[in-house]
Amino acid sequence: MNDLDSLKILDPEDLISGIRFSSEQGKIWFNEQRMLLIHANVMGQLRKELVETLGVQRAKRFLMRFGYHSGLKDAEVARKVRPHITKEEMFMAGPQLHAIRGMVKVVPTKLEIDMESGHFLGEFDWFNSYEADVHQHYFGHAEEPICWSLLGYSSGYTSYFMGQTIIYKETRCAAMGDDCCRIVGKPLDEWEDKAEIEKFMLPDPVAEELFALRNELVRLRDTVGDDSEYDYKIFNSIGQSAAFIKVCKLIKKAANSRATVLLQGETGVGKEVFARGLHVSSDRAENPFVAVNCACIPPELIEAELFGVEKGAYTGASQSREGKFERADGGTIFLDEVIELSPRAQATLLRVLQEGELERVGDTRTRTVDVRVVTATNEDLQQAVQEGRFRADLFYRLNIFPVHIPPLRERKEDIPLLTQYFLERYQTIYNKRILGVTDKSREALLEYQWPGNIRELENLIERGVILTDNNNEIEVCSFFPAFKDSGSAVGRVQQDGSLREEVPADDGDQEAWCERLLTENFSLESLEQSLIRHALKVADGNVSKAARTLGLTRPALAYRMKKLEPS
Structure with a gap:
């Protein structure tokens, strides 16, 4: 069993280096997941409208589930960014990601974690909770803890690593006048009000009510013979x-x-x-x-x-x-x-x-x-x-x-539906649970011109399912092995799976540079080794910084560096 004192907390630079801004494309990336930079005040406005429209309990349920899924996504990324450390140490990326996202400053006060036995007990203090701030702005003093989406995030993140449902409760809250927020987390079965908590983790009945109304509408349409x-x-x-x-x-x-x-x-x-x-x-x-x-x-x-x-x-x-x-x-x-x-x-x-x-x-x-x-x-x-x-x-x-x-390139709106359909088929065939595709993969599938049409898409999805581990999303390299992510340049996936870079109109210098490189003694492997060594030198040996310079993720660069080591 690990406690707080025995856990090594890594520098968050490897997490920060995964964030890339592509203003030319109007996108922000966190590894292969697309992110958004949203005003905290806008989230407060959304919270206000949810409370006024759905009521406090339904708004709380909605925001907790919203946070829960956000925590799951970050847990997936953390596992990929830090694959070579223990799961207990990898878990500590969660508090760091909470801070990197600008949500809250997290200070662990007590942590007992044992992956093998499933034991977990965590206590954390939260400072500068954005949720407490926006609640006070719109509603004033709170009578009960209100950091709902942050609680959901912590529950989702921890549940991913523990392989069981971990639920956090807020025992103190800055919106109530406390000096900080405090949360306590433990397995769902250890909470006395387990049944009540489970209700909050299930989809809101409002969705079922809307679904019932939709079915009624379909029946009415069929009755009057609407040809939709x-x-x-x-x-x-x-x-x-x-x-x-x-x-x-x-x-x-x-x-x-x-x-x-x-x-x-x-x-x-x-x-x-x-x-x-x-x-x-x-x-x-x-x-x-x-x-x-x-x-x-x-x-x-x-x-x-x-x-x-x-x-x-x-x-x-x-x-x-x-x-x-x-x-x-x-x-x-x-x-x-x-x-x-x-x-x-x-x-x-x-x-x-x-x-x-x-x-x-x-x-x-x-x-x-x-x-x-x-x-x-x-x-x-x-x-x-x-x-x-x-x-x-x-x-x-x-x-x-x-x-x-x-052809499929003329009906690209159907690609997400077809992708989901084939994912479900091949998950069953290969007895796997795949969480979908990354945002970068989805973008690549939409950019590709599909010379083989739907049959080619089906083959790529099958390949992706085979190459992807359980409980993970399919990354773009599993679809297109030659895909090169430039980070900021606009690109297009070609028929061979590579990304063609869109160069400026004046590309004479680049062509001349390529001509100089492509002599009869040219070696692509040697060029890659030279670029990696130079990037590491410029970054003073900082692998994360060098990876960002090369437009790679830290694990991708670490893999290439390993190939440089003498056997």
Whole structure:
């Protein structure tokens, strides 16, 4: 067990160095988390409106939970900034972060902490509490302790490190006339009023009341037949952008008709998902949906796969079997990469579309099928017609109801929703609990141009989940290994995952510098080593200061320094 006297309290410089101001971008960063610099008086105004609107108890609950989540976030950062010390010593970053944020000066008076047994008892004095100041400004003398968000912060921060719910209570408060605020923290089970405390840590019932009202509104809308955008949510589709809603509306209209639908769009945009959505929205939903990727079937076998084959039709046809069209009878068939159909298969498909009839390969008997045909391609079929690679009459039959599915770069509002959807999927697959993505990662995902569209996003999320430890957020390097964070320069993630720096218009000197570097004896590793040594020299050996100069986090620089050590 550690007590206050035995714990080593580190210099807060490593925490302060993680704060970077990027005025060009209008952002403040604390490692990979975006921060805000807000007037304390504005927080006081918010507090006043919450009390007047929701009442004291609900305002208290809201602000405690607000602080709780803020404490959790800072605990995550503290663990990353100080990974090589004991958890007990790492815990002491919390009081330092409280002060760095300008919230309160924290003075520990008693601390008993044992990570293995779960024992915790902490007493702290608070000086210059911003919450006490703003409360006095708006409400005057307080009759009870009122540092609600600060209490929540301390509870969230400590709970993260202890792996159990730790609750603090304020026993003295400057807003009540005391010389300072004082808090006491211990596990939830050790408080006599545990049940009452648990109520404060749960979401406010006001949210449930609003949710109930929303559900009632939805029921009323359904009753009067309001045709809103919610009606266009289709099977397994995720999105809220205008481009997405437009496609959903077209699919909904097509589903109620018998027209052949041609889905157009780049590779990876989710054409099969929309095809399934069309099927389940139609009156054929109870019948089969058969998906075929025409590019995956050898040209000599594609007719047999689609339309069936009779025994002995060719070498290897040892038995008769039905094709995809017969299996889809009464339902929908989705032909992806339809441009890959052989000329004979194109002719047979045209007959199916015109007459609803087909013949198996090697058979003379005509079979009737009732199949809704949905096709897709990422090439220009009209151009293929002009080049003689695709039948013009078939193109006109397929192009009755064309739907263009926009690439992901044109519907970036959907990226956060898709990210959350894939996170939930791969957390389940890999049995992990991921807390989301960092603010820097979210920005990088929004900047990236997504040449592989939704499929590429899904692959990146899976990679991020694999590389990220439990109870952590996915950092940008897990998505884009070559990402370079310049700290202040505006950048854009390129297709290879690197960050392209936007240089000033007059970049002649930089080009000349690069030309001088790129001789035949150039070594990128040697250049990196030289830069690190020079930065450390300029910073007088201060690793945090050198890291800030290089635009790196302290752990990132420490890792690179370790590589410089002789093996």
